[in-house]
Amino acid sequence: MTDEEYAAELERERQWRNERAEYVVREEHGGHHLMRRNGSGQAWGVTRYVKPETAALAAAFLNRLKEDEA
Known part of the structure; x- marks a missing residue:
């Protein structure tokens, strides 16, 4: 496997992980x-939040963590 093929495979796996679930x-x-x-x-x-801003902030934060993890 060449360096280019390896990098392409890593990118494909990262995209797959990001697409499989979201908050x-x-x-x-x-x-x-x-x-x-x-x-x-x-x-x-x-979980449940009273304020929509807090819920949106939590979702954005968790989605960003998920992207960084991949």
């Missing part, structure tokens, strides 16, 4: 729910 915010029942959504569109709740 989103949904407003339901008077609260703002931070949810983790997988590549199939299924989502499950992580």
